[in-house]
Amino acid sequence: MLGILGGMGPMATVDFMGKIVRNTPASCDQDHIQMVVCSATDVPDRTAAILGHGADPFPAMLNALRRLELSGATRIAIPCNTAHHWYGALQAETSVPIIHIVDAVTEALAQRRTSPTLGVLATDGTVHAGIYQQRLAERGYACVVPAATAQAEVMRAIRLVKAGLNEEAAGILGREAEALAARGCSHIAMACTEIPLALAALDSDVGAALLDPTDLLAQACVRSFLAAPQEMVREVA
Template sequence: MLGILGGMGPMATVDFMSKIVRNTPASRDQDHIQMVVCSATDVPDRTAAILGQGSDPFPAMLNALRRLELSGATRIAIPCNTAHHWHGALQAETSVPILHIVDAVADALSRQRTTPTLGMLATDGTVHAGIYQQRLTERGYVCVMPDAKAQAEVMRAIRLVKAGLTDEAAGILGREAEALAAKGCSHIAMACTEIPLALAAFDGDIGAALLDPTDLLAQACVRSCLATPQEMVREVA
């Protein structure tokens, strides 16, 4: 059973669940993956905590993790990029594997047999904590971040999505994606789970360059949940 440690934010959690369903090869209800969701909307702001401006979200995330364990989750996903700053600390508290969103991105890139320059649209917290830079650099990828002014615009757009103003956010994020492409980025990661909600209908050359880590995490979860015991052993090895 897949446990989803969600609520960060709520719309992104629902979007992630829909991507699990869409990525599951199923012809009937019974073919789909069982899921249990904790929409932990009480988790304090992750970016504020990373920047030293807010409460520690770890206790609330750990509480949500315990609820998922008690509900029978056999693997866990967190559809919030910034929350992965606490991935290691959470994994240390449980024997249930917690899939990492950046690993899902890196694995997808490796299957393309390319080493692209990757632009990042993410929260200040994700950028500041190096959540993507550290893991992707270790695997040979180059990460390009927006400059300070552009990053402020990205954060403004993320707040607009959380407020339900996705059309306004889409214009901002589209411009910033185009700016990253102009810097030579062949791929652009929508590395905040709110961003795909705004850019879902974005097309053209930029649309083709966009990577959706939420969807890639969903695909990784489906593969993990549907793996045979032998495949699971190879995966752990």
């Protein structure tokens, strides 16, 4: 059973569940992956904590992790990029494998045999913590992030998505994606789970360069379960 440590934010969690379903090769209900979700909306703001002016979100995330363990999860996914700052601390607390979102992106880049330069649109917390920069550098990739003024616009757009103003956010994010492409990025990671919600239907040349880490994480989860088909077996009454 896939455990989803979600609620960061709630709509991004729903989006991730849909991507799990769409990426699963299934012809009937029983072919799909069992999922249990903890929409832990009580987790304090991750970016605020990383920047040193917010409460520590780890205790709330650990509490959600324990709920998923008790529910029988055999794999765990966290559809929040910034929350992966605590990936190591969470994995140290459980024997259940947590599938890392950046590893899913790395697999996709390797398959595409693309340029080693990746643009990253993300929260201030994800950028400041180096979540993408550090993990991708270990695999030979370089990351390009927006300059300070542009990064402030990315954060404004992310807040707009959380408020349900996706159309307004799309205009901002589309411009920043184009700016990263102009700086030589062959692909651009929408490295906040809110960003794909706004850019899902981006109609521009840069649209083909966008990578959706949420969708790539969903694909990695599906591959993990397909490699262990006994975990997908249902009891039939």
